[in-house]
Amino acid sequence: MPKRTDIQTILIIGSGPIVIGQGCEFDYSGVQACKVLRAQGYRVVLVNSNPATIMTDTEFADATYIEPLTPEIVEQIIAAERPDALLPTVGGQTALNLAIALSDNGALARHGVELIGAKVESINLAEDRQLFKNAMIEIGLRCPISEVVGTIDAALDAADRIGYPVLVRPSFTLGGSGGGIAYTPDSLRTIAERGLKLSPVHEVLIEMSVLGWKEYELEVMRDAVGNFVVVCTIENLDPMGVHTGDSITVAPAQTLTDKELQRLRNASKKVIDRIGLATGGANVQFAVNPADGEVYVIEMNPRVSRSSALASKATGFPIAKIAALLAVGYHLDEIPNDITRVTPASFEPSLDYVVVKIPRWDFDKFPGADRTLGPQMKAIGEVMGIGRTFPEALQKAIRSLDIGMVGFGAKTVATNADLLHVPTAQRLFQVASALEAGMSADAIIAATAFDPWFVGQLSDMVQARQQALPDGSTLEALDADRLRMLKRYGYGDAHIARLLDVSEPTLRARRIALGVVPNFYRVDTCAAEFEAFTPYLYSTYDQEDESAPTDRKKVIILGGGPNRIGQGIEFDYCCVHACFALHEMGYETIMVNCNPETVSTDYDTADRLYFEPITAEDVLNIIDKEKPDGVLVQFGGQTPLNIARALADGGAVIWGTSVETIDLAEDRERFHALMTELEIPQPDGATVLTRETALAAADRIGYPVLVRPSYVLGGRDMAIVFDPAMLGAWLDKHAEQLGRPVLVDQFLDDAYEVDVDALCDGDRVTIGGIMEHIEEAGVHSGDSACVLPVYKISAYHVEIIREYTERIGLALGVRGLFNIQFAIKDEVVYVLEVNPRASRTVPFVGKATGVPLARYAAQIAAGRTLAEIGFIEEPRVDGFFVKEAVMPFHKFPGVDVQLGPEMRSTGEVMGHAASFGHAFAKAEIAASTLIPTGPDAGAVFISVNPNDRNAVSKIARDLHQMNFTLVATNGTAEFLRSIGLPVKTLRKVSEGSPNIVEAVRAGEISLIINTPRGGQAHQDGDLIRGTAQLYGVPIITTLSAAAAAVQAIKALGSKPMQVRSLQEHHGLA
Amino acid sequence: MTAQHSQQPALLALEDGRTFPGVGFGAHGITTGEIVFNTSMTGYQEILTDPSYHRQIVTMTVPHVGNTGINAEDTESDKIWVAGFVVRALSPIISNWRAQRNLDGYLREQAIIGISEAPTRAIVRHIRERGAMRAALAHGEAARDPDALVEAARSSPDMSGWNLVDDVTCAESYPWTGRSNPDFYGEVAHTDAAPLIVAYDTGIKQNILRMLTDRGLRVLVVPASTSASEVMALAPAGVFLSNGPGDPAATTHMIDNVRGLLGKTPVFGICLGHQILALALGARTEKMRFGHRGGNQPVKNLLTGAVEISAHNHGFAVSADSELHGAEVTHINLNDGTIEGLRHTEMGAFSVQYHPEASPGPHDSLYLFDEFVARVTGAHQTKG
Ligand SMILES: Nc1ncnc2c1ncn2[C@@H]1O[C@H](COP(=O)(O)OP(=O)(O)O)[C@@H](O)[C@H]1O
C-alpha cells in the first residue's frame, strides 16, 4: 500500500528531559521521524519539553512546541494545531504513557486524532506485565511466574509462594525505576514500598528470578500486512539480573546456534503478532537457560527504544525512520535501503563485524548510592565500539568511555571471586586483572556467570598480550608481526606504550614506521554482498581500505563521546550544528564520535561518519587518512578539548580557538594573571599542592571556601567547606589529589550567578545570551534553573557583564564560542570561570533567541567574521525563557538531594511565557515538580537555617496571603510567629511525633522549603528530603528558588498557562 | 595458547592470481573448488554438511565461527561436503549446551582444510566485483608456494557444465523416518493418511526430509538414477526434487526423469530441484555472477504479496527471459528480481529456488511444505 493521503498533519511527542533510562537516543529517533515525515509531505507538529534537542530546532517541524508533556498542555496543542494523527512510538515511554493518557481522557476522540504506529490495546498489553504474561502463555511461550500485588503484605505472601530471591518490578515505570531483587523478606519490604510509590498505578510484580541466565534482545520491525524482519540480535555479556541498559552488550549474538536463534526469531514474531503492534519497531527480550536452552520471554517494548538506536547504529538500518514510514502506510518492501540503494528495507542486516556497547556510570557524583547493578538502570550514557572481532570492538569501546582506562587490563584493580560475583561498573576490569593474575577462566565463569565464550575471548586477549609482550619487552625489540597481532586484538597505542614504558607519540611513530596502520571498513547492512554508497566507517587492522577519501575541502568535527553528567546532549547538539553550517559552506563534513545514542552519529548528519573513539590515536589515524583542512574540537565538550594538544602535536590543524588560548583559559595561574591585567575581579583564591598550604590559604581567604581539583568539568569533587575540619576531611577524601594542584577559592555566599554565551571572531565579540541563575552561586550552573532575559539584576551590573565579556573574549583571542560564569555579590561582579568552547546553555539560548550560535561559531572557525555572518548585536528576547534542571535522585535512594557546586542533573527542560511566573511554572511542571496550584493542595513546610530567616519572611508572608497553611520546625516556627504569621509547629523526627516525616507520609504537605546550614549533613534534613523525594513532594533547598516558586504559584492562580509554538514566537510561521 | 596463533600458515589462491593469507585449521594439504561466500550469521554446521556445497570453498562473512562447536543434531547429511572453509576468526573455545566437539577437530577428522585469520571481507568484495571463480586452498607447506597454488586453481574444473549429482546421490533407495526437534520447530499439523512421497536425492538436505515426515508424509529417498517409470511403479502420492550441487543443465538424466513424471503425480522441487523442473518444462538456466548464499534474502510471494526472509544457496538460476511453457512465476527476489518460485497448475508441479527448510535461516517459508501436503492429499485448492 502506498502512503496514506487521508492524513495531512501528524503530531509527534518527544521524550522530554534526559533522564536515566531515557537518553538522547530519542532525539535521534525523533529527528529521523520528523525529517522523513516532512519529506513525505506531511505537516509535522512536535511537542517536547527538552530545549537541548535537535528535534526542537524550528527547521525540523512545521510547528514546534517546547512545552510541558502533560495531557492538559498537549490537548491545548491539539486544539490549536488540529493534527489528524499522533505518532507516539518515537518518544520513549514518556510519549507512550502520554498517548495512553490522552486516549483515556478522551482527548484524542474529542479532537478526532488517530493514533498511528501503535494501538492503545497493544500498548496496555505490552506494558502491563501480568496481562503480557497471560498473553504469552496463551501463545505457548514461557515467562517467569509472577503475581501482581498492590500492598507490601501481599508482596510478602507472593514471595513465599514463589520463593526467594524474587524480582520486584513496578508497572509502567521507565528503565525499571523502583525495581529490585529481594533476597529476604526485609529487603522485599523496602523495595516493594518504593516500587509501589513509583508505579503510576501503584502495582508491582513479584516475579520468579532467573538470575544468571543468558539475556538476549531482538530488535524487530513489522509492517501493516505482517511482513516481519529482525534487524539485530543483541546478546548481553552480563547475564539476567543486570538491566540491559546497564549491561555490556554485543551484536550480533555470539553463542547461539542457528536452531536456537531461529527459535527466538519465531517467538519474537509470535509476540509481535499477539501484542498486535500495528506497525514499526519493537524489541523483545528473552532469557535463555545456559544449561538446556529453555527460553523465557521477559518483555516487549512496542516502540523504538535505546536498544533500537543502538541496533540502528550497529547495523546501518535506520529503525526510527523506517518505523515512521511504516506508520503512514508504507510496507517494508516499498522502502529502499539507503546504504545499498538497490535493495529494499524488507531484509535482515548481516554483520561482518562485531559491536560492543558499554554503559557509562557516574556513581562518584552520588556518594551513598548503591553501586551494584541490578534490574533498575543506573547508567547515564553509553559507548559503542565497532571492530572486526569481539576483542577489537571491546577495546575500542573501553577507549571510548573516556574514564582513563586505556584498554582491557590497562589498570590493575582489586579483584577476587567475591568481587566478581557482584555486578558493578568495575566488573569488566576486575575480570582483566583476575586473568592477568592467573585466575582460571572456569573460576571467572563461576563467579560472573558470563558465557564461557566471552570469558574465552577475554582470556585469549590477555594471552595474546602476554605472548606479544612478555615482561621486559622493549620498543626496539617489538617487530611488525607482534605489533600487528596486538592491534588486531584491539590494543590501543596508549596501552601498548604504557606496557613498553614509552610515550604514546613514540609508540605511534614506531608503529607507523613498521607499517602497522589500520584500514577503514564500511558498515553496509549486507556484509559486502552489495556495494555501499554511504560512507559510514570504522577502523580495523585488516586487509584493504574502503574509505575512499575525496579530495574536497573538508573538516573533521569531533563529538563528545559518551553522555555523562556535565557533558550531555547539549554538546552533540552543537556538533550537529557545526556539521550543518560547514556543509552549507561547501565543506565535506566528517563526524567522529562513539556515542550510539546521538544524532551526530546518524549516517546522514555529516557527509562522512567515522564511528571511532575520541582519542588522540583514533582521531590521528582518521586525519592521516582524510587529510582534512581543519579539525573542530570546541563543540564536543571537554573530551575533544582534552586531546586538542595531542592532535596539534600530531600535525592536525585545529580550527577556531587556538590550543594556546584553551590552555590559557584553563590554566588557573595564567588566567588569574590575565584577569588582574584586565582589572576584572575574581574570587580570591589559591592553587595549593599540600595540606598545610591548603589550610593556610583557606585561613587567609576566610571561610567558607570552595575546594576542587583543577581541570574538572561539571564541578567534579567540588565542595563548599565551612571550617578547617571540613577542609581536612575533604583533603583526606581526595588524598590522591595531593601533589596535583587543588584550587581553594573564596566562596561568594548568596551571590547571584550569571551565565553568558558569546561569540568572538578575534576582533569583535557578540553576546548570544545573558542568563540569570535562579539558585544563588554555589549551586552548579548545570543544576541551577536559569532565566533569560535576566529579571532581578540591575541594568548597571548587566552592562559591566557585557563589558567584561567583550574584554575577556578579545584578550583571550577566542575564535568561536565561549562561555563565562559571573557572580555578583555586594555590588561587585566577579568572574568565576571561562570556558573557551561551546557550553551547555547554547541550545537553550538558541531556542530563546532563535539565533543558531553553534552554527555561527563553526562559520567563524572556518574564517568568517561576525560582520560577514551579520551577527553583531546581542539578540533581544521577548517574554521569559526558564531552563530547569532535572535531577536523577529517585534512581539513587539515600542520596542527599540538596543542590551544591557539583553538578548532578542529567537533563533539562524549558518553559516560556510572557510572564516570569508562568515561564517558571511551566519549567517546574515540565520537570515534573508538582508545585501546588493552591492552598487546598496541602500545607507548606518551612525549615531554614538561622541566616536565612529574614530572607524567608517575605516568602512565608506571600504563601500566607495565598491562604497556604504554614508548618515549621521549632526554630523557624518561633521566628515566623515573631513576625506575626500563623504557623503550626511540627516536631523533628528525633523529637517523636507528630513529626514532619509523618506529615509527608500522610500527604498533608504540598511543598517543602528546607535550607540546612550548608555542608553539615543534618540527620533530620536528610530524612525529610529523602521522604519528600520518595513521596514526590516538591522540595526546594534554596530561598531564591523558593521565591521563584511563589511567583509561579501566584501566576498559576491568576491565569491558566498558554501554549505557543517557537515558529509563532519567532515570527517564522 | 589459543587456536588462532598456534597454527601453520594457510593460503587461499584464486584463478585470477589473487592470494589471501591466513592461519590453517582442520586438515593439512591442498584443496580446490569454486570460491563462494555465505552471509548467514549462524549455522556453519548446517552449511558444512549441506551437499549443495560439494566442490565449493565456502567463505563465511560473519567473523567469529566455531563459537557453538559441533552438536549431534544440526547436520544436513552424514559428512562435511564443503571443499574448504574460510573464516576470519576461528573460536578458541566452544560454548553451547548442545556442543560436543570443536570445529577444528571436526574438519581434521574429515580431512577438510580450513583457513582462519583470513581477510574475509576483502575476499567477498573481490568475488562481488569479479564473480565466483575457481580457487585453491592450502594448509601447511603448500601454503608457502603461491604460484603453484594459483596454478592448482586454474587447472581445477569449472562449475559451469559440471554434473555433480552422481557424486552426492545415495547408492540405493531408503525410507526416511527422522523427525525434527519439536523444541525448535514446535508441533506441526500433519496428515494421518501417511501418503508415500518419493524424494529424489540429488544431494538432499536432511531438514527437508524432516519437514516432510513432520507433516505425516511417508518418505522414500531414491537415487538420481531412478527412472520415471520405476518411480511411478511405487505409486507415489507425490514426488519431491531435492537441492544439490553443480550445473542443473548438465543433469540431463534427471531432467528426463522429471519430464517423465510431470502431469502424472504432484511434483515439488527445491533449489536444484526447482531448476531441473524448469528445464524439464523447457525453460533455460544460467550461471549467476556470484549467486545467493545467506539467510536474509527477501523473497516476495506474488500470490499473497507477503515478503519472506529466506535462506538461499544457489549459483545458477532460471533465466528470467526464458520461455516457461505454461508455468507461472510465483516468487521473485526483491534484491535482484530473479525468479524464486514457479508453479505449473495443469502439471500439478511447483518449486522454489530458495530453501523453505531453512537450516540455517529463517522459518518464514515452511508453509510450502504444508502446501505440498495439501496437494498430495488432494486437499489442495489453488490459491490466488
Ligand atoms: N525474572 C527475572 N530474573 C532475573 N532478572 C530479571 C528477571 N526479569 C528481568 N530481569 C532483569 O531485569 C532487567 C529489566 O527488566 P525488564 O523487564 O527488561 O524491564 P525494563 O522495562 O526496565 O527494561 C532485565 O534486563 C533483566 O536483566
Ligand SMILES: Nc1ncnc2c1ncn2[C@@H]1O[C@H](COP(=O)(O)OP(=O)(O)O)[C@@H](O)[C@H]1O
Ligand atoms: N568562588 C565561588 N563562589 C561561589 N560559588 C562558586 C564559586 N566558584 C564556583 N562556584 C559555583 O560552582 C559552580 C561550578 O564552578 P565552575 O567554576 O563553573 O566549575 P565547572 O567547570 O564545573 O563549571 C559554579 O556554577 C558556581 O555556582
Ligand SMILES: [Mg+2]
Ligand atoms: Mg528491558
Ligand SMILES: [Mg+2]
Ligand atoms: Mg561552570
